[in-house]
Amino acid sequence: MIILNEIIHILYFVLTGVICIFLIWNLFKRTKKTGWVYDIVYAYVIITFILRVLMIK
Amino acid sequence: MMKNTPVWFKALTLALIAIMGFIAGKEFYELRHYQESVVVSPAFTEKIMLSDYLPSLKGTWGDTPIYVFDSGVPGGSALILGGSHPYEPATMLAAYMIAENISVEKGKVYVAPVANRSANTLGMLGNAYPMFYHLETPFGTKQYKIGDRNTNPLDQWPDPFVYVHYPSGQNLAYQDLRNFNRTWPGKENGSLTERISYAFMELVRNEKIDIFVDFHEASLMYPVVDTYVAHDLSMDIAILAQMNLDTFKFPMKAEASPKKLRGLSHREVGDYSIDPELAKELYAAEEFTNAKNDYSEKLKIIEKSSHQTLVVLMETLEPFIERVAGRVDEDLMLIGFDEFIQTAADKRLLFAKYDTREGITMPIDIDGRGGYVVKGAPMYYRVARHMEGTLEVINMMNLLFPERELLITYPGFHDIMEAGTKKGNEAIGDFLHDPAKSDPKRVFFQ
Numbered sequence: 001m002i003i004l005n006e007i008i009h010i011l012y013f014v015l016t017g018v019i020c021i022f023l024i025w026n027l028f029k030r031t032k033k034t035g036w037v038y039d040i041v042y043a044y045v046i047i048t049f050i051l052r053v054l055m056i057k
Numbered sequence: 058m059m060k061n062t063p064v065w066f067k068a069l070t071l072a073l074i075a076i077m078g079f080i081a082g083k084e085f086y087e088l089r090h091y092q093e094s095v096v097v098s099p100a101f102t103e104k105i106m107l108s109d110y111l112p113s114l115k116g117t118w119g120d121t122p123i124y125v126f127d128s129g130v131p132g133g134s135a136l137i138l139g140g141s142h143p144y145e146p147a148t149m150l151a152a153y154m155i156a157e158n159i160s161v162e163k164g165k166v167y168v169a170p171v172a173n174r175s176a177n178t179l180g181m182l183g184n185a186y187p188m189f190y191h192l193e194t195p196f197g198t199k200q201y202k203i204g205d206r207n208t209n210p211l212d213q214w215p216d217p218f219v220y221v222h223y224p225s226g227q228n229l230a231y232q233d234l235r236n237f238n239r240t241w242p243g244k245e246n247g248s249l250t251e252r253i254s255y256a257f258m259e260l261v262r263n264e265k266i267d268i269f270v271d272f273h274e275a276s277l278m279y280p281v282v283d284t285y286v287a288h289d290l291s292m293d294i295a296i297l298a299q300m301n302l303d304t305f306k307f308p309m310k311a312e313a314s315p316k317k318l319r320g321l322s323h324r325e326v327g328d329y330s331i332d333p334e335l336a337k338e339l340y341a342a343e344e345f346t347n348a349k350n351d352y353s354e355k356l357k358i359i360e361k362s363s364h365q366t367l368v369v370l371m372e373t374l375e376p377f378i379e380r381v382a383g384r385v386d387e388d389l390m391l392i393g394f395d396e397f398i399q400t401a402a403d404k405r406l407l408f409a410k411y412d413t414r415e416g417i418t419m420p421i422d423i424d425g426r427g428g429y430v431v432k433g434a435p436m437y438y439r440v441a442r443h444m445e446g447t448l449e450v451i452n453m454m455n456l457l458f459p460e461r462e463l464l465i466t467y468p469g470f471h472d473i474m475e476a477g478t479k480k481g482n483e484a485i486g487d488f489l490h491d492p493a494k495s496d497p498k499r500v501f502f503q
Contacts, residue, residue: 001246002113012215027067034061036070043070047078055211057085 013053020049088188089178089209092502093201095124095153095170096490098467100160101499102127107169110263111245111256118175118212119253122503123260124156124168126465132164133267133454133463136260137447140171141237141322143204144181145274145375146190146390147436150201151443152272154488155467164267164463167260171503172271173237173253175212177204186377187387192436194486196493203390207235213249223247224343225319233320238273241325242340254325261330261366267461268367268454269330270447271322274375274439277398277407284310284372285446288327291367294453302449305422306470307442308410314368316352323370328355331362367454367461371446373439374409391482393434409434419474426471429478437477437484445470 027042051057097104103125108115139152152170159166171177180188180203192199210216213235220234221227223244233239235250243255261269268291275282287295292313299311314323329336339358342348348355359365376382376393383389383397394413402411410417416430431438448469455462468488476484492500 002252005248009214024071027071028064036062036066039062039067039070040074043067043074046071047074047081050075051078051082051085052211054082056082056089057211 013055016049017053020046020053023049084182084188085179088180088182088202089211091189091200091202093149093153094199094492095156095501095503096492096495097124097156097499097501098126098159099499100126100128101156104501107253107256107260110259111252113246114249114252114256117249118178118209119173119249119256121169121171121174121253122501124170124501126156126159126161126166126168128161128163128165128464130163133451133458133461134165134167134264135268135270135447135451135463135465136167136169136257136264136266138169138172138257138269138271138322140169140177140204141173141271141273142206143171143173143177143202144186144206144378145272146201146203147274147373147375147439147443148272149177150436150485151440151447154440154444154485155447157490158467158488160466162464162466164465165264166463166465167264167266169257171204172257173208173250174503175208175249175253176206176235176237177202179205179209179211181205184385186385187390190387190390190436192391192485192489193483194489194491196486196491199486199489207232208237208250208253210235222320223251224340225349226344227319227349229320236320238271238322239320241320241322242329242336258326258329258336261326262333262336265364266330266366267458267463268369268451269322269326270450271326271368271370272443273370273372274378275372276379277374277376277409277411278379278381278401279372280408281312281372282374282407282409283308283442284312285450286312286314286321286323286370286372288314288323288368290327290365291369291450294367294450294457295369297453297456298446298449301453302446303420305420306427306445307419307438308417309442309446314370321370323368326366327368328359330364330366330368331359332364335359335362367450367458369450371443373442373446374411374434375439376411376434391436394432422471426475429474435477436482437473440485441470441473441477444468444473 139149244251302309416432
């Protein structure tokens with residue numbers, strides 16, 4: 001049970017990393033909502049994922 | 058269609074926000090890794106770790122130091138918990154103060170200043186809470202953390218959709234799986250928070266703890282503020298202590314632990330602090346039979362035990378976590394002045410005595426000490442309440458359960474309040490010791 005908990009815990013961090021990469025890709029390569037406001041929104045959201053992946057917050 | 062912005066702009070935006078992230082991240086990192094110092098009293102005998110009672114906690118942020126003060130004279134034993142909810146910092150400071158000043162004549166005392174250490178590695182910065190508070194002492198400024206209510210998600214994540222309490226099966230709010238005071242009596246192979254509770258239960262059962270005191274703070278609109286909450290077995294000592302305190306020292310209430318509100322220390326520690334083999338039987342009975350709905354079924358098992366712990370939870374007032382409070386800053390934490398809470402007090406919406414204008418006058422004790430005027434809810438007053446509240450229930454235990462006699466001394470309500478009335482929170486510093494000038498064997502960082 002503890003191991004299962006740990007696996008799920010780690011999986012969530014991996015998922016966070018994947019979403020983070022996805023958001024960075026979208027910041028540079030997206031074709032819709034291409035305005036500068038969305039650049040800021042993407043960049044801002046990415047930070048929260050980076051802080052979680054680095055186990056800071 | 059809007060024109061795509063150039064790559065350099067995107068990179069610049071990301072870089073600028075990364076700098077902001079670095080600044081914020083630095084604070085989060087600092088809060089997680091900051092260590093508080095404690096200089097334990099000469100009565101100290103050993104430091105143990107919670108993982109000694111549940112090895113799966115070793116190396117995790119759930120493992121926490123417990124300081125043991127053993128007189129060597131057979132007698133009663135006490136376990137004192139601070140920091141069950143680290144966003145109630147007077148609980149941890151009171152535990153540190155006890156650890157720094159206690160002397161034990163008879164019996165044994167265990168002090169865990171930060172029961173949920175993981176929750177103390179995370180502040181509530183999203184609520185604009187400050188990360189630290191500071192106390193002036195004769196040896197300089199001391200810094201303490203203001204933690205969170207729940208276990209850090211870095212250590213226990215994700216939360217479930219519904220938290221199903223073990224072993225009762227009662228459904229609780231999802232985030233309460235990280236709430237140390239909703240996971241009692243714990244689960245040996247459960248989540249981190251459940252394992253922390255279970256490890257403390259193992260300590261209580263294996264060391265046959267006679268009295269368990271769990272420190273908390275509460276918002277002033279919460280009816281249980283300034284209150285002892287006592288398990289059935291400890292109701293008499295809590296009521297006697299409450300009457301004594303309310304008459305001679307400070308406003309205090311007492312109430313019985315509800316039988317059907319599950320996961321709280323005052324209920325589960327009382328029920329599960331029985332002989333280890335009976336505890337296993339009780340876990341199974343709750344999990345697989347109707348015992349979870351019928352307390353008399355549980356009692357049949359509990360009453361077979363050769364020993365049961367007296368359990369008391371104590372709440373003191375903390376304006377800082379009051380929902381109607383205005384700006385939550387270090388002053389609110391340390392002094393507790395807030396105009397919105399005062400308005401609530403004027404409208405008689407509070408369950409604690411609170412007055413920032415004239416102050417609340419404390420009763421006079423039989424020895425003539427007392428009569429202090431307390432404005433707001435200063436830290437020294439809240440710490441003094443916890444320390445005296447503990448002494449009082451132990452005194453009552455000695456009276457009603459003489460076979461559990463535990464003789465301890467440390468600065469009480471009057472000692473702290475007399476100094477506090479003159480010097481404010483600086484008085485706390487008079488009861489703390491300089492780590493740089495103390496015996497290194499008695500200095501710990503945690």
